[in-house]
Amino acid sequence: MNELKRRWLWVALGTVMALSLLWELVPRSDASARLNRLPVSGFHLFSRDIPLNKVEEDIYHGANVRKRLYQAGHEKFILLAIDGTNDRHAVHDPTYCFLGGGWKVGTDRTLPIPGGVARLLDLTKNGGNVEIMFWISDNRTRHGSALRAWWQSTLRRLTFGLSGEEPVIFILQPLPGTTVNWDDIRVEFPAVFEI
Secondary structure (H helix, E strand, O other), rough: OHHHHHHHHHHHHHHHHHHHHHHHHHOOOHHHHHOOOOOOOOEEEEEOOOOOOOOHHHHOOOOOOEEEEEEEEOEEEEEEEEEEOHHHOOOOOOHHHHHHHHOOOEEEEEEEEOEEEEEEEEEEEEEEEEEEEEEOOOOOOOOOOHHHHHHHHHHHHHOOOOOOOOEEEEEEEEEOOOOOHHHHHHHHHHHHHHH
């Protein structure tokens, strides 16, 4: 290898290292302001924060998480909102966690929500079943694709935040032994679809 090629390789290596360091040092805004906009109470709306369980603490240790018990109208459910700015792996398809917990997915379908679609999963385990709803939001669109969220987050990091806001995942599940009318949630709790 001649001397000129060697110098260009060193310049290229130095440039990549400098850009990598810059990429890590440039602060990225997180979605905590958006999560703080989650209403605590309102007309026909009540809530209280609940602590993460041990498994959730392990999974979401680097993420910004809100977990609340809500009552919207007659519907009671638990909302888990996860901002993965500091831990991109925290925003993932929750199907993997449910499968790992021994649940089986019966059906996986979409439900129109303001700004996009949510996914509804029918899960069964030990003779019991539950239906959960989740979506991922970048504050413009809502969808149920973990791959799309990964791409949005990667593009955001590459553009230093100029491509849009950090994707946040919202997971809603009924209290154990109960069901939720998801259409009522859209009527009684519209603010959750605006974050």
